[in-house]
Amino acid sequence: MKIKIVYFDFNFWRVDILRLSLAYGNIAYEYERIPRSNWINFKKNYPFEQLPVMNIDGNEYCHTHSLAIFCSSISNLYDSNLENQLIINQVIDWANEITYRIAHSIREKDEEKSKKLRKVFIQKDLFSWFGFLEQFYRNNSKNAFFTGKLSIADITAWRVIRWFTCGKLDQIPNDFIKDFPNLYEFYNKMGNDKKFTNLKEFKEIMN
Numbered sequence: 001m002k003i004k005i006v007y008f009d010f011n012f013w014r015v016d017i018l019r020l021s022l023a024y025g026n027i028a029y030e031y032e033r034i035p036r037s038n039w040i041n042f043k044k045n046y047p048f049e050q051l052p053v054m055n056i057d058g059n060e061y062c063h064t065h066s067l068a069i070f071c072s073s074i075s076n077l078y079d080s081n082l083e084n085q086l087i088i089n090q091v092i093d094w095a096n097e098i099t100y101r102i103a104h105s106i107r108e109k110d111e112e113k114s115k116k117l118r119k120v121f122i123q124k125d126l127f128s129w130f131g132f133l134e135q136f137y138r139n140n141s142k143n144a145f146f147t148g149k150l151s152i153a154d155i156t157a158w159r160v161i162r163w164f165t166c167g168k169l170d171q172i173p174n175d176f177i178k179d180f181p182n183l184y185e186f187y188n189k190m191g192n193d194k195k196f197t198n199l200k201e202f203k204e205i206m207n
């Protein structure tokens with residue numbers, strides 16, 4: 001199978017969970033990065049005019065959740081048990097939900113308006129949506145993983161926590177995750193998995 005992933009020239013959870021999952025499963029892929037500044041010239045070439053896109057044996061596929069299920073299935077990081085599939089899918093949906101909510105402040109070009117939108121996001125959504133995941137993890141996890149063994153759910157939650165704690169999101173303190181002790185512990189444990197941390201994709205994300 002010939003796989004190519006297309007995304008912008010920056011790291012983001014939507015593409016990174018696909019790459020981390022394939023790499024963890026030792027599955028080779030090509031990676032095409034499109035300069036964000038040039039996107040207007042490329043946008044119309046893609047089925048939903050958004051990235052990430054995956055080209056698999058000459059056919060194009062889109063939407064992070066669908067692509068994550070595909071990548072994790074071939075990497076043995078999805079699950080054949082239907083209840084575990086529901087757990088995994090909800091974590092990916094959570095990642096989409098919190099992304100939609102912070103996106104307003106990221107997309108806003110006017111600096112003052114963007115600051116206000118970020119403040120609203122922090123007051124209204126940041127703590128409640130991380131609180132939802134904390135409770136979800138507490139209710140479902142076993143052996144420190146969402147489904148009892150490493151899956152794309154853990155990779156997704158880890159990558160989104162990394163995004164929110166990397167210090168690049170204005171007004172969000174790096175250590176806010178400490179308010180969610182279960183997620184904080186989960187995040188640190190993922191960083192101790194040598195197979196995971198030795199991936200070149202992991203190193204790129206952490207740099």
Ligand SMILES: N[C@@H](CCC(=O)N[C@@H](CS)C(=O)NCC(=O)O)C(=O)O
Nearest residue numbers: 014043049050051052062063064065
């Ligand atoms: N429904 C898509 C959303 C993807 C998305 O929002 N992609 C953003 C980058 S993270 C994008 O392509 N933005 C450029 C645009 O919409 O023109 C998915 O699940 O992957």
